[in-house]
Amino acid sequence: MKKITLSIAVAAVMSVTSLFAQSVEQGKKFYYYERFNSAKAEFEKALASNPNDVIATYWLGQTLLELKDTAGAKALYQKGLTTSNNAPAMLVGMGQIELNEGKKDDARQRFETALNLTKNKDVNIMAAIGHAIVDSKAGDAQFVIEKLTPVTQAKDFKSPEVWTVIGDAYRKLGDGGSAVQSYQKALNIDPKYAGAEYRIAKLYMTQGNKDIFLPALEQSVQMDPGFAPAYYELYYYWFNRDINKAKDFYEKFMAVSDPNPNNDYEKTSIIFASGNYDNAISTAQGYITSQGDKADPRYYKLIAYAYDAKKDSVNAKSYLDQYFAKQKAENFVPKDYAFKAELLSKFPGNETQALQAYEQAIAADTSKTEKLELMNSAAGLSKRLGNRAEEAKWLGQIYYTDPKSTKTDLYNYGYAYYxxxxxxxxxxxxxxxxxxxxxxxxxxxWSARSYAAIDTTMANGLAVPDYQKFVEVAKKTDSVKMKSLIIQSLYYLASYSNDIKKDKDAAIGYLQQVVALDPTNTDATQIIEKLKKPAKQPAAAPQKKATGNSGTSTKSSGGHTAK
Structure with missing residues (x-):
């Protein structure tokens, strides 16, 4: 009887242990899908049954960090260090907190201790360390690559997560090629590992390469229809391009994501994008009224966009001002500043603030493609405001930022300064x-014209070499098409030769080129005739009678002695 009782007890314990493990695994799956509230519930369930579960504690801390509860995560890891006697997972968690606090040496020591305790063989601990480092601004991505890459050479290595973290480290270093190769290696291990395909998409998104990132996003949800982050990116991409596609992807996102106050905002955004501006305004105002200070500040921005679409700049500016007053600084996106700039430009006297808003937008953006779009918008606004120097500044930034810059871009840059x-x-x-x-x-x-504007009297002849070279190149290029510009340049050179250098022959030579290009040009012909005429000798001055006995004689104005 005792033996039976014992067997039942063992079975019960094993069943409970299995349930604990299921909760942790389910929580990790929710975390992977970025369903952080569901993940939190699963980890808390596991810890309620076993408060000393180190793995559940680690993942709950990670989830709290994603939910922006840094204080809660820190307290959890501090307690875990004590109760677990410095378990490696707790060392990694606490090291991550310290790294985010800027305590790099303390964090490094915890990571090294965790590695030593596991003899550099625990793949999960190494992946956790890699994630902590890559996720932190202060993290050393090269350390991740050096520590994790050797692990991948083991015969029994089967972790797509490790290759993904290595890929993240390469991406942090700006080595996109190696990052993609690492993500591909993760997919080789697990062809349905949507997280790796999603990262490939995100990498190409920063380059604006939709021919790669759109198929990659679509591929990631085909690999795993439960992968919510890819659905959201597809929704976001199509939002301003095809609202029906966007709506479809958002419904798919909603089906596999946790309920979130953001969902109400996104639904209202879809109403706006559908062109139903009055409904979008009233819906957003309803949430502001019902939620009060807890309302998402983005509702104010959405209302501003709706009023702007209705050509009501006054109300648009009023709501956007409220948005900037209520939104946290870290939650602004570059387009917020760009929209602010465009609105301010509609109100005389706000030109300086409008251009400063573009400065803020570009400083906040990390995507080169987005930066270039914002710079172009800033240049366009500067031109509309008549601030050509500011336009030139932006065109210069575009020219030196965009690897695809052309001679036209360089020309526009210089011409704006002119x-x-x-x-x-x-x-x-x-x-x-x-x-x-x-x-x-x-x-x-334009070099000649710029020099001519500097040397307005021609005294220094600054523009002469460029005008001469222009005439030479233009004649070779297309003397018929360029005829008027060539003639203008030849007149300039003739004037300089005659008026400054006092070289009539050179002046006549330039004018003869004018006539050769345009035989009907009577002005050039007449000037040539005048220049060819010999200079008139000045008339001799009348002699003056000598007075007294001075005995001196006078000279004519021409310099000849009067007899």
Missing amino acids: QAKVYDSSVAIFGKYKELYPEEIYGYL
Whole structure:
């Protein structure tokens, strides 16, 4: 009888232990899907049954960090260190907290201790350390690569998570190629590991390469229909492109994600994107009224966008001002500042603040593609405001930021400075144009015009070499198409030769080129005739009678002695 009782007891314990394990595994799965509230509930369930479960404690701490409860995670790991006698997982968790606090040496020591305790063989601990380091601004990504890569060479290695963390480390270092290779290796181990495919998509999103990131996002949800983050990115991509597609992806996202106050905001956003601006305004105002101070500040922004779409700039600005007053600084996105800039530009006297808003937008953005779009918008706004120097500044940033910059971009950059009358800068930029494109006319032409604007009297002849080179290159390029510009340049050179250098022959030579290009040009012909005429000798001055006995004689104005 005792034996039977004991067997029942053992079975009961094993059953409970199995349930604990199921809760932890289910919690980890929810965490992977970014369903953090569901993950938190599972880990808390496991800890309620076994408060000393180190793995459940570690993952609950990770979940709290994702839910922005850093204080809760820190307290949990501090307690876990004591109750578990410095278990490796607790050392990693606490090291992550310290790394985020800027205590890099303390964190490094905890990570090294955890590695030593597990003899560098526990793949889960190594992946946890890698995640902690990569996820922190102060983390040393190279350390992750050096520590984790050797582990992947083991015969029994089967962890897509480790390869994913290595990929994250490479991405943090800016090595996108190695990052993609690492994610692909994770997929080789587990072809349904959507997290790796999703990361490939996110990497190419930063490059604006939709030909790769869109199929990768779609592939990730085909691999795992429960992978909510990919559905959300697809919804977000299509939001401003095809609201029906966006709505479909958002419904799929909702089906596999946790209930969240953000869901109400996104639903309201879909109403706005559908063009039903009045309904979007009233819906957002309803949430603001019902939720009071707890209302998502983005409702104010959404209302501002709706009023702007209705051409009501006054109300749009009012609600956007409220959004900026209520939103936390870390939650602003670059387009918030861009929208602010465009709204401010509609109110005279706010031009400076509008351009400063673009500065903030670009400083906040990390995507090169987004930065370039914002810079172009800032340049466009500057031009509309008549601030050509500010436009030139932005065009310069675009030229030096965009690897695909062309000679047209360089020309626009220099021309904006010319229009702004900042001639030293336009000279420098068109000087670069001449260097890069010596067979093109525009560098010589606008360098010459810039120098001419500096040397207005022609006294220093600054523009002469560029005008001469322009004429030479333009004639080779297309003397018929460029005829008027060539003639203008030849007139300039003729004036300089005659008026400054006093070289009539050179002036006549330039004017003869004008006539050769345009035989009907009577002005050039008449000037040539005048220049060819011999200079008139000045008339001799009348002699003056000598007075007294001075005995001196006078000279004519022409310098001849009067007899």
